Amino acid sequence: MRKCGTPAHGPQDLFSVKHLMSTSVKTAVDGDENPAERHRQWVTRAKTGEEEAFRMLFEEFFPKIxxxxxxxVGQVETAEDLAQSTMVQAWRRLNQFDGRSAFGTWLYRIGVNTALDHLRRRKNRPMESLEVAAEAGIEPAVNPEPPGGALDDRELGAAIDRALQKLTPEHRAVFVLGEIEEMAYEDIGRVLKVKRGTVMSRMHYARRHLQRLLRPFYERAQS
Amino acid sequence: MSELNPNDRQLIATEYFDGALGPEELAWFEENGLASDPVVKETLEGARGLRELVRRGARPEPPAALAFYWERVRADVQGVGRAGARPMRASWRWATPVRVLATAAAVLVGIALVLPRGGSMMSTVERAESRQPGLYTSVVPARGASVVWITGLEYLPEGYVLR
Amino acid sequence: MRWLAVAWLGMAGLAAAGDTRAEPWPWGALVLARMDEGPNDPRLEKYLPDLKRVFGYRRYEIYGQAWGTGPANAESIVLPTKEFFVKLRPRGEGNRRLGFEFFRNERLLVEGEAVMPVSAPLFITGPEYGHGKLVMIVEIRDVAPKGR
Incomplete structure (x- = not known):
């Protein structure tokens, strides 16, 4: 399976979930060493009603989801709620999971759709928007421009999250899954139910938009 | 190569960067010297710079109280909320079941937290409620303190200055 | 009957003299919990085990702290910041039953009732803040603030 971000083009980071998405069983099956097989076993046990098995899935996937x-969504509490909702939906629908894709792919599909549904609803509830909150007098002290001194990773992270929120949800989903979660185009296509070409073009335009938004930080990092 | 307009070259560069070209496409890409094409080079450099920036930026911390969320998920699936997924907090018609579930989950967590200590003097919350739409509360007894846990509060960005 | 009155007054006086502690007074702090490593605020030492157990963050700093505007047996406002504060009202006598109201600015977020013995803190969770969380601590202390 091809991944976004092969070693030739950049380092693999600590937050990769690619091992969770893999559908291939490389060597002799060992539930402890092969994540896909481990997940399959947990799913099988959870389907029989074994709560502990689903708890194992929860512990592994909840932080990633x-x-x-x-x-x-760009908000901690909302993300916690939606991640919780994702796990609840997954547990309830576990019997519908047929194992044709990896459990992670299936779960990410539920999670992304939960987030997209929320974002569509939020469009009609502007008071949840930070921008509107700012208009109402809540002024974040974070400077939208990079600080004059050394580039702080935390500040940079906040700027990236703000920039992400300026993408359309569909472009944001592709970028997050591909660039941050390091999923392959094929897997992103399965999660979002779009064609590979659509994934590619959304990724391209998401990157271009983000490059414009983050240019001051980018230039500072370069210097 | 000359058949490709700049937009196509950017798109191919994106696929190349993401390792998404198949073996034949990759061979074609290399045979045509696309890696040295100015449009492709610019796209690759931009993508590389953005990737470095994104990976350098701090990640959101995972939720701290994993056990708390597990209990909430468990209560939601096994409790009265079987009819549908956990509702969003702003949906008022779900507010009551959510409070019931959140309270039940909080009590379960609380019991686990308080058991080892026994009966020392601690504060006891007898009632905690919110009339604000979208806010709901749970009471979590810890060993040495009682906790009123409010969910639904508006997120404050890093650096927000409290008055 | 006069001896009875004198004895009564004398006992009351002795009881009052014997109670050298100040009247209980509410105190509160708005705490910023963070995941990054760093020193904890030493003023939070006694609360740290519970804060860490309940919230799971690594570092706890006081954003603001304040004594209540009145003693625990009267209405009191604990105002560690102007933005987040707590109003306390006694409910009944003797058992430290207090009504509490947690505000953000003028907006009442949560109200409730708690039995709060001396030195038994109540935590009220505030919003997520950056990558951390705000937590309000309210406690009845057996010492009054200076000057009271």
Whole structure:
């Protein structure tokens, strides 16, 4: 399976979830060493009603699903709620999971759709928007421009999250899944139910938009 | 190569950067010297710079109280909320079941937290409620303190200065 | 009957003299919980085990702290910041039953009732703040603020 960000083009970071998305079983099956097989076993046990098995899935996936949704919605508490909702939906629908894709792919599909549904609803509830909150007099002290001194990773992270929120949800989803979660185009296509070409073009335009938004930070990092 | 307009070259560069070209496409890309095409080079450099920036930026911390969320998920699936997924907090018609579930989950977590200590003097919350739409509360007894846990509060960005 | 009155007054006086502690007074702090490493605020030492157990963050700093505007047996406002504060009202006598109201600016977020013995803190969670969280601590202390 081809991944976004092969070693030839950039480092693999600590937050990669690619091992969770893999559908291939490389060597002799060992539930402890092969994540896909481990997940399959947990799913099988959870389907029989074994709560502990689903708890294992929860512990492994909840933080990752939360991280992905956080990048989608840009708010901690909302992300926690939506990640929780994702896990609840997954548990309830577990019998519908037929194992044709990896459990992670299936779960990410639920999570992304939960986040996208939320974002569509939020369009009609502007008071949840930070921008509107700012208009109402809540002024974040974070400077939209990079600080004059050394580029602080935390400040940079906040700027990236703000910039992500300026993308359309569809472009944001592709960027988050591809660039942050390091999913392959094929997997992104499965999660979002779009064609590979659509994934590619959305990724391209998301990058271009973000490059414009983050240019001051980018230039500072370069210097 | 000359058949490709700049937009197509950018798109191919994106696929190349993401390792999404198949073996034949990759061979074609290399045979045509696309890596040295100015439009492709610019696209690759831009993508590389953005990737470095994104990976350098701090990640959101995972939720701290994982056990708390597990209990909420468990209560939601096994409790009265079987009819549908956990509702969003702003949906008022779900507010009551959410409070019930959140309270039940909080009590479960609380019991686990308070058990080892026994009966020392601690504060006891007898009632906590919010009339604000979208806010709901749970009471979590810890060992040495009681906790009124409010969910639904507006997120404050890093650096927000409290008055 | 006069001896009875004198004895009564004498006992009351002794009881009052014996109670050398100040009247209980509410105190509160708005705490910023963070995941990054760093020193905890030493003023939070006694609360740290519970804060860490409940919230799971690594670092706890006081954003603001304040004594209440009145003693625990009267209405009191604990105002560690102007933005987030708590109003306390006694409910009944003797058992430290207090009504509490948690505000953000003029907006009442949560109200409720709690039995709060001396030195038994109540935590009220505030909003997420950046990558951390705000937590309000309210406690009845057996010392009054200076000057009271």
């Amino acid at each position: 939360y991280g992905m949704i956080f990048h989608m």
